Amino acid sequence: MIDVTPLVTKLGILEFVVGLEPLERSMFFGVTTIVLGVVVLGLLTEYATTVVKTTQRSPVISFLVGVPTALVLVSLVYVGQLLAASRLGIFFAIPLIAAAAIPLVVWTAMGFVSLGGFFARRLGLEGLWIWVPVGGALCSLFALYLPVGLAIASVAAIFGSGAGARTTFNGGLSAPDERVVPPANKT
Numbered sequence: 001m002i003d004v005t006p007l008v009t010k011l012g013i014l015e016f017v018v019g020l021e022p023l024e025r026s027m028f029f030g031v032t033t034i035v036l037g038v039v040v041l042g043l044l045t046e047y048a049t050t051v052v053k054t055t056q057r058s059p060v061i062s063f064l065v066g067v068p069t070a071l072v073l074v075s076l077v078y079v080g081q082l083l084a085a086s087r088l089g090i091f092f093a094i095p096l097i098a099a100a101a102i103p104l105v106v107w108t109a110m111g112f113v114s115l116g117g118f119f120a121r122r123l124g125l126e127g128l129w130i131w132v133p134v135g136g137a138l139c140s141l142f143a144l145y146l147p148v149g150l151a152i153a154s155v156a157a158i159f160g161s162g163a164g165a166r167t168t169f170n171g172g173l174s175a176p177d178e179r180v181v182p183p184a185n186k187t
Contacts, residue, residue, distance in 0.1 A: 018146070022143075022144050022145070023144070025143050025144075025146070025149075026140045026141070026143045026144045027140065028143075029139050029140060029143040029149070030136045030137060030139050030140025030141075030143065031136070031140075033109060033112050033135060033136040033139040033140075034132060034133055034135075034136035036105070036106075036109040037109050037110070037112065037113050037132040037135060037136065038132060040106055040109055040110065041113070041128065041129075041132065044106075047167065048110055048113075049128060050167045051107070051110045051114075051160065051163045051164050051167045052110055052113050052117060052128060052131070052163070054163040054166055055110070055111065055114035055159050055160065055162070055163040056114060056117055056118070059159065061162070061166070062159050062163040062166065063158055063159060063162055064162065065161075065162035065163075065165055065166055066157070066158035066159055066160070066161040066162025066163070066165070067158055067162070069158075069162060069164075069165045070104070070154075070157050070158050070161040070162075072100075073100045073101075073103060073104040073161065074100075074104065076096055076099070076100035077096075077097055077100045077101050077104070079096065080092075080093040080094075080096035080097035080100065081093070081097070083096065084097070103161075103164060104157065104161065106160075107157065107160035107161045107164035108153065108156050108157040108160050108161075109160070110160040110163065110164060111155070111156030111157055111158070111159040111160025111161070111163075112135035112136070112138065112139050112153075112156045112160075113128070113131050113132055113135045114135070114156075114159055114160065114163070115135055115138055115152075115155075115156055115159070116131040116132065116133070116134035116135025116136070116137070116138055117131035117134070117135070119134055119138060120134040138152070139152075139153070139156075
């Protein structure tokens with residue numbers, strides 16, 4: 001009889017990823033990033049485009065906003081996992097994990113698309129739909145060695161979370177002509 005139980009339920013997700021061979025892990029993360037980028041850009045076209053452009057236009061601000069945003073989202077997922085261990089906590093854990101993990105995954109994918117755009121521009125390639133496979137290829141390349149892949153994924157999550165939070169709560173891009181300039185000293 002064939003065992004049809006998924007591998008992820010027998011092991012944890014972390015053990016599943018670590019258990020893959022480097023080339024398998026690389027292909028898994030590369031394809032996942034490309035598919036997620038295409039789905040998010042297809043479903044949330046205006047929002048995702050604004051997130052990517054915000055990261056491209058002001059990376060320092062996106063990074064500075066992204067550090068606390070990513071830490072809060074990861075902490076909420078962790079607290080949700082702790083709550084899931086208790087019987088009463090599962091009622092609160094499911095919405096908590098969903099509310100934190102969904103934006104974190106989406107914004108990390110947008111962070112990889114932004115990193116793909118950064119490298120694609122250096123090669124002379126413009127266009128958001130070109131940046132998606134370049135970001136997936138970068139994710140695939142960095143996933144070959146797990147510590148480097150984790151560091152780059154963290155940077156992508158920080159950039160994506162910062163730009164995502166800025167877009168969600170502030171509208172993202174701001175044109176230079178929209179800045180408020182204090183009036184000249186009038187006497």
